[in-house]
Amino acid sequence: MNNPVRVRFAPSPTGFLHIGGIRTALFNYLFAKANSGQFILRLEDTDRERFVEEGVEQIIKSLDWIGLHPDEGVWYEQKPGEHGPYIQSQRLNHYKDYAQKLIDKGLAYYSQTIPEKIESLKAEAINERRPFVYKHSMEPTEAPASTRGMPIRLKVPDGKTMWKDEVRGEFESNHEIIDDFIIVKADGFPTYNFANVVDDHLMNISHVIRGDEFISSTAKHALLYDLLEFDRPAWVHLPSILGPDGKKKLSKRDGDVNVLEYKAKGYLPEAILNFLALLGWNDGTTQEVFSPEELINKFNIGRVQKSPAVFDVNRLDWMNGEYIRNKLSDEELIEHIKPYLPEAWLENMNYFKTVLALDKERIKRFDEAKYIMEIFFETPNVDKALLCKKDDIDTIKSWVSEVVKAIEPIDFEHDQVEKALRELAEKLDVQSGRLFYTLRVGLTGRTEAPGLFDIFVTLGKAESLKRLQSL
RNA sequence: GGUCCCAUCGUCUAGGGGUUAGGACACCAGGUUUUCAUCCUGGCAACAGGGGUUCGAAUCCCCUUGGGAUCACCA
Numbered sequence: 424m425n426n427p428v429r430v431r432f433a434p435s436p437t438g439f440l441h442i443g444g445i446r447t448a449l450f451n452y453l454f455a456k457a458n459s460g461q462f463i464l465r466l467e468d469t470d471r472e473r474f475v476e477e478g479v480e481q482i483i484k485s486l487d488w489i490g491l492h493p494d495e496g497v498w499y500e501q502k503p504g505e506h507g508p509y510i511q512s513q514r515l516n517h518y519k520d521y522a523q524k525l526i527d528k529g530l531a532y533y534s535q536t537i538p539e540k541i542e543s544l545k546a547e548a549i550n551e552r553r554p555f556v557y558k559h560s561m562e563p564t565e566a567p568a569s570t571r572g573m574p575i576r577l578k579v580p581d582g583k584t585m586w587k588d589e590v591r592g593e594f595e596s597n598h599e600i601i602d603d604f605i606i607v608k609a610d611g612f613p614t615y616n617f618a619n620v621v622d623d624h625l626m627n628i629s630h631v632i633r634g635d636e637f638i639s640s641t642a643k644h645a646l647l648y649d650l651l652e653f654d655r656p657a658w659v660h661l662p663s664i665l666g667p668d669g670k671k672k673l674s675k676r677d678g679d680v681n682v683l684e685y686k687a688k689g690y691l692p693e694a695i696l697n698f699l700a701l702l703g704w705n706d707g708t709t710q711e712v713f714s715p716e717e718l719i720n721k722f723n724i725g726r727v728q729k730s731p732a733v734f735d736v737n738r739l740d741w742m743n744g745e746y747i748r749n750k751l752s753d754e755e756l757i758e759h760i761k762p763y764l765p766e767a768w769l770e771n772m773n774y775f776k777t778v779l780a781l782d783k784e785r786i787k788r789f790d791e792a793k794y795i796m797e798i799f800f801e802t803p804n805v806d807k808a809l810l811c812k813k814d815d816i817d818t819i820k821s822w823v824s825e826v827v828k829a830i831e832p833i834d835f836e837h838d839q840v841e842k843a844l845r846e847l848a849e850k851l852d853v854q855s856g857r858l859f860y861t862l863r864v865g866l867t868g869r870t871e872a873p874g875l876f877d878i879f880v881t882l883g884k885a886e887s888l889k890r891l892q893s894l
Numbered sequence: 895g896g897u898c899c900c901a902u903c904g905u906c907u908a909g910g911g912g913u914u915a916g917g918a919c920a921c922c923a924g925g926u927u928u929u930c931a932u933c934c935u936g937g938c939a940a941c942a943g944g945g946g947u948u949c950g951a952a953u954c955c956c957c958u959u960g961g962g963a964u965c966a967c968c969a
Contacts, residue, residue, distance in 0.1 A: 435969050470968055538967075554896045554965080574967050591899070600897060600965090608967040615969045639898060639964040662900085663962075669905080670961065698906095701918095705907060709917040728907085731962070735905050738919045748932075784932045795931095844928095859928040871930035 428460025429629050431496070432486075433619070435467040436478025439681035440485040442734065443634065443664050443673060446699045450661055451632045452491045453700070453722040463626060464493035464502075466510045467619070469612045485682045489692045490715065506626040511618050518613035521621050521651060522575050522606055530650050531577050531606060533570040535563050557602045575607040577617075579646065586645040588638070589630075589659045590727045596642035604643055620644050624653040635660040659724055662703045663731045673734050689763065689789025693750070694743040702732040712745060744787035753779060760792040768800050777881055781873040799881060803868030805894065810864045813857055822858060823865070823891050825851060835884045840876045865894050 432448040434440060440448075455462035464486065468474055483499060486492065495504035508514055525531035541557060548555035559578050567573065583597045606617035613621070623631060631644075638660050648655045666677035673679040685695060697713050705728075706713075706721045713721065747756065753776065761769065769775050778799045786792055797803075810819065829847045833839045844862075848855040859875050866878055866887065879887050 433969090437969075467969065473968070534967095549895075552895060556896095556965090594898075596897080602965085605967050610967075612967085614967070619969090634963095635899075636963060637969090640969095642898095660899095665962085667905085672962085701906065703906095707908070709908075711906090711918055730900050732907090733905055735919070738906065741919055744932095782931090785930075787931095841928095856928050863929065869930085873930085875928055 426627075426629050428455055428458040429463065429627050430455050430460065430632055431463040431465050431623070431626065431628055432491075432493070433465040433467050433622075434482055435470060435473075436475055436482060437470060437473040438475055438478060439683070440482050441673075441679045442682060442685075442699070443679060445485070445489055445491070445682050445695070446664060446702060447632065447634055447661060448486060448489075448491050449696055449699055450659075450704070450722075450727070453718055454630065454632060454659075454724060455494070456719040457722045460629070461494040462491075463504070463506075463628075464496035464498065464509065465622060465626070466497050467615065468510060468512045469608075469615065469618055471512075471610065471612065481681070481683070488686055489682060489695065491696075509626075511613070511622065514618075514622065515611065515613075517625060518607060518618055518621055519611075522613070522617070525577065525606070525650065526575065529578065530580075531575050532559065532562070533567060533573040534576045534603075534605070535567050535573060536561060554600065556600055557604075559603055572609050574605045574609045576603040577606050577643075577647070577650070579603050580650075584642050584646045584649070586641060586655070586658065588641070589657055589724050590729060591638070591660060594638075594642065598646075601643060601646070606647075616640060616643050617647065620647040620651070620653070623656055624648070624651070628656050630657045630659055632659040632661065635663055659727070662728050664702055665731050665733045667733060667735070669733050678734060678736055687790070689759070689791070690739070690743050691746045691751075691759075694746040695739070697746075698739045698742045702734065703728045712742070712749075714750075740787050747786055748784055753783070756783065756786075760786070760789045763790055763793050764796070765793075765800070768796070774799075774881075781877055781881065798867040798869065798872060798878075802890065802893075803866075805865060805868045809868070809870070810861065810894070812864075813860055819861055819865075819894070822851065822853075822861060823894055826862065827888055827891060830879070830884070831888065835880050835887075837876045837880050840879045844876070862891075866890050 430451040432451045434444055434448075452462045454460070464483075466479060466482075468479075479497070483497065487499075492498075493502060495502050495506070496509040501507065501509070522531060526533075536557075544557075544561065545555045557576075559576075579598050579601050581598055583595060585593065585595045587593050604616060605614050607613050622628075641658055641660075645655060664673045664679075665671065666673045666679075682695075686692075693715060696715060696718070700713065700718050700722070701711070704722070704726055707726060751759070756779065757769075757775075778796055782792075782795050785795055807816070810816075814822075825847060826844070829843045830840060833843050844858070845855055848858045851858070860870070863872055863875050863878070864870060866875075866882065872878060882890070
């Protein structure tokens, strides 16, 4: 590892950036920063059919929000860098050049066999229960009159290719089972396998860090590096992220959605990053919460896991609550929850802050703030069945008038209210918890709320009495 | 089916020949003499199975089983 570390995140704009993509980007980013290297964003848009118009913008916005900013490559305004352009559709000349070099050396050829023919050959092979591997020998013997509309295939030589993965170890592939795979499609665009190798070489990428679904095609890449006489990069394949069933890969319904949806739900980028970093990596200690800086300082590839990890939203929620409680100042919290709340709630900032002090530790996601704080800003609908769960309505009515009498004259201060209500419970000869339940429901319409005396004090005498009397 | 990969509590994981197999999330119980939350304490819970190697295996080897990835003119 004498060469400078340069890694890239190379998504294809065929949709939105999902959790899995962010995890890959994160490990690249962490590795770059941990080794004073560069983190590059490149776009692999060689699939014209699946190209999504807003894909590029979405990718940049997602990475921007989550805090994984590239040092080089594609960004709102392209980042400076000597290896551009960083969008593959703008680099066609490079692929063409290298493909031609391969053809000149007899290592690649225009393939005359039409797709339909290949399909039938394949069907035949499957029928006879033998593997299908497309080879040069299946091509027509006479040279084509024109190469127009023909893809270029690599002429895979006899032999075998060995390569090493930094987390899984050594791999060896016999060329007998490697297709003469297509490197340039009929439309003139390169395939992933080819563009990837050419670009990683041209951009001096030192480590290719990507999802493990690429393991099986890495032999092709290694072979291409050798044939093109490029120096090979180090390969690092990350374990996949699974859905809650622990079997299938994380899918849309399990939460593998556009990461901006996580923003909308009120997750903190730092919490997501922390959570994701621990999916397939740990520092060997029992530490669970890491700031981005700590992650950078402690990250190393040697501790990347081999086996896949299940995405557990429960743990993400815990982590997010942890960050809200311990890492956010009140001012920062307010900025984050503001978008979810009616503006009117913030008009009286002192009151708002008093409420927030009571509710801060109960918020796990910002989108929950409205529901949690609501009882202090809106008159609740009190469900009669809930209110009368422990005592009948007549009893409650008599209690309420007693309560009103008891607290009307006192100062509205936590201990005073507590004293008055406890004395009243004793006087009425009722268990305090029972009386408090009724009052809590009467005041908030809920069984879950902050401490009862805090509710009284925060609401104030007038509002408290009003709510009780309206019962 | 071919090729390849993986395997410790339900989940994320520590542990790499000798450990009461540790921590965290979730869950349960108790406490903070009002609920929920927070916080504290405690509890439940794992080495997939079988063979080796070894004085000794969760750890090393083999097989089985289970799971996964991939076999595109997608990336």
